[in-house]
Amino acid sequence: MLAFLILPIFCLLIGLVLFSLGVRDAVSNSTRGYREVTGYLTDYTLQEAGGYDPQRRTETADTYRLVYRYNVDGQAYTLVTSYSTSFVPSRGSEATILYNPENPAESVIGGPNRSENHLIFIGLFFLFCSLPFFLPFLPKRKKEKGSKRTARRAPSKGAAVDWVGLVLGLFLIGISYGSLAMISSSYSPAGIARYYVESFHIMLLVPLLMIAAGALLLCRSLPFFRKKKPNGKTAGPQDEDKPEHSDR
Numbered sequence: 001m002l003a004f005l006i007l008p009i010f011c012l013l014i015g016l017v018l019f020s021l022g023v024r025d026a027v028s029n030s031t032r033g034y035r036e037v038t039g040y041l042t043d044y045t046l047q048e049a050g051g052y053d054p055q056r057r058t059e060t061a062d063t064y065r066l067v068y069r070y071n072v073d074g075q076a077y078t079l080v081t082s083y084s085t086s087f088v089p090s091r092g093s094e095a096t097i098l099y100n101p102e103n104p105a106e107s108v109i110g111g112p113n114r115s116e117n118h119l120i121f122i123g124l125f126f127l128f129c130s131l132p133f134f135l136p137f138l139p140k141r142k143k144e145k146g147s148k149r150t151a152r153r154a155p156s157k158g159a160a161v162d163w164v165g166l167v168l169g170l171f172l173i174g175i176s177y178g179s180l181a182m183i184s185s186s187y188s189p190a191g192i193a194r195y196y197v198e199s200f201h202i203m204l205l206v207p208l209l210m211i212a213a214g215a216l217l218l219c220r221s222l223p224f225f226r227k228k229k230p231n232g233k234t235a236g237p238q239d240e241d242k243p244e245h246s247d248r
Contacts, residue, residue: 008133019123039068039097047084061086072104128171165221172214
């Protein structure tokens, strides 16, 4: 049983480390005092060419660094992103730029694509990946003795939540929405929708399908979405606990 938990524990530790580093960077906030300005994508440079990877036995996509142009007091400046992406927005797309008012040429990308946000997001990804493996080991609620208690507690058992499905559903929704926020450089649904309109790519359907799957799994984990039997009762574990009636 311990061997089964080695990989989840390893993922949990990685997630905690990355999440802690991201929070530390966010608290230190090296860009405190920086001002915001809107930048516009003017170009992109190839960071790494894609192709067939014999080690992973899969095809990889080209990745690019984005080049933004912004203006401060009538002076134009250029920012090249420190990260690379295979999802390239259309030219003219907007992004939030944080710049040092004492030296406007010193700037970073704002919004979801800040480096500390990447660490927090990846850390949460590892944490949520490992969490479902520990749920079966949580202590279960003891069954109450006595026919009266069983009859009285039966309705509440029928309203039990499927915690594994709930966690997995929230994980799919959270990881997919976080990916869309980083791709589109916007936390808001309106900003993400605008990115879809301006820079649609067929692979952008994958996060939407994952969100839909997570929402479906989330709904099916809640008691009021459970399927009902023909007699109108909700199917649940309480059906197995009902005492068999004797003909005597």
